[in-house]
Amino acid sequence: MREDSQVPYDLETQKLRCEQAWLRFKLAIYDLVLGKPAPEAKFNPYHDELGRFTFAPGGVGGGAAHSSASGHHDASDTGADQKNDYETSDPEFKVPAEIRPRLIRLASEFHSATGKTLVVTSVARDAHAQADAMYIKFTRGGLGSEYIDRTAFNEIHDAYILNRHQGKSPGDTVRAMQSVISAQMARGVYISKHLKAGAVDVRSSSLTKAEVFKVLEIASRHGVRAIHEDAPNHIHLQF
Ligand SMILES: [Zn+2]
Numbered sequence: 001m002r003e004d005s006q007v008p009y010d011l012e013t014q015k016l017r018c019e020q021a022w023l024r025f026k027l028a029i030y031d032l033v034l035g036k037p038a039p040e041a042k043f044n045p046y047h048d049e050l051g052r053f054t055f056a057p058g059g060v061g062g063g064a065a066h067s068s069a070s071g072h073h074d075a076s077d078t079g080a081d082q083k084n085d086y087e088t089s090d091p092e093f094k095v096p097a098e099i100r101p102r103l104i105r106l107a108s109e110f111h112s113a114t115g116k117t118l119v120v121t122s123v124a125r126d127a128h129a130q131a132d133a134m135y136i137k138f139t140r141g142g143l144g145s146e147y148i149d150r151t152a153f154n155e156i157h158d159a160y161i162l163n164r165h166q167g168k169s170p171g172d173t174v175r176a177m178q179s180v181i182s183a184q185m186a187r188g189v190y191i192s193k194h195l196k197a198g199a200v201d202v203r204s205s206s207l208t209k210a211e212v213f214k215v216l217e218i219a220s221r222h223g224v225r226a227i228h229e230d231a232p233n234h235i236h237l238q239f
Contacts (some may be wrong), residue, residue: 026161085111086118089203093123096197099239102202102222106237109218114211121234122201125194127185131177133194135160135170142231152191156180192236201234 086107088095095103107118125133137144138160147153159180163173181191193199204212212228215235219226225238 006208086120086202088123093120095120095123095200099200100200100222103237106215106218106222106224110211110215113214113218116207116211118215119203119206120200121203122194123195125192127181127195128174128178130181130192130195131156131174133173134136134191135177137231140231142229146227146229146236147191148193149189152189154186155184156191199236199238201236204228204233204235 002086024115086103103120110116110118122133134144134156136159144153144157156177159176160173164177168176181195184191187196190196194201202215204215207215212235218225218230227236227238228234229236
């Protein structure tokens with residue numbers, strides 16, 4: 001029996017599913033034509049061994065600060081942030097002042113509930129780092145369904161598909177995606193709040209399912225939009 005009240009929701013879901021099926025199809029075809037993309041481990045110094053994004057704005061730019069074998073720093077070497085119930089995966093990270101008090105409240109509550117410390121793995125991105133993060137996501141089969149602005153998303157994804165199709169290198173493909181993102185920013189379109197320093201990512205690989213759920217639950221109570229994303233695994237917190 002039809003439930004007419006659900007039709008608008010179903011249409012939206014169907015539209016998204018169709019779009020995702022189409023993206024999967026395109027990616028499968030290009031994988032078939034181009035071969036599976038090469039491993040990304042050495043591609044960008046701003047990612048740790050799990051491909052987690054570690055760009056620090058105003059940082060010293062790669063080099064020693066990013067060379068930690070594990071990408072992990074314990075509380076003793078996270079500098080100013082160590083007493084706030086969250087750590088950063090890179091000591092160069094500075095959580096923007098506008099969102100810091102809310103992140104501390106969220107992290108403290110999580111710490112009280114679980115005894116665990118949230119680890120911030122991404123703070124803010126420039127257009128290149130955003131392109132890089134999306135490139136990594138696409139090569140790992142991520143479909144980008146979390147991006148709300150589908151027009152902006154498709155422009156970036158098309159740049160990815162087109163450049164891969166033309167056999168361009170990962171570096172050139174990322175630069176092409178970066179140009180699209182920069183052009184969008186110039187006209188006031190931001191594909192991710194990371195571009196405006198309004199979001200952070202926290203590590204989820206060290207959390208149990210229940211703990212991930214706890215983060216989502218606390219975030220929703222604090223009016224923070226939280227999305228558990230894979231490829232690579234993290235929780236995106238949008239303030
Ligand atoms: Zn994020």
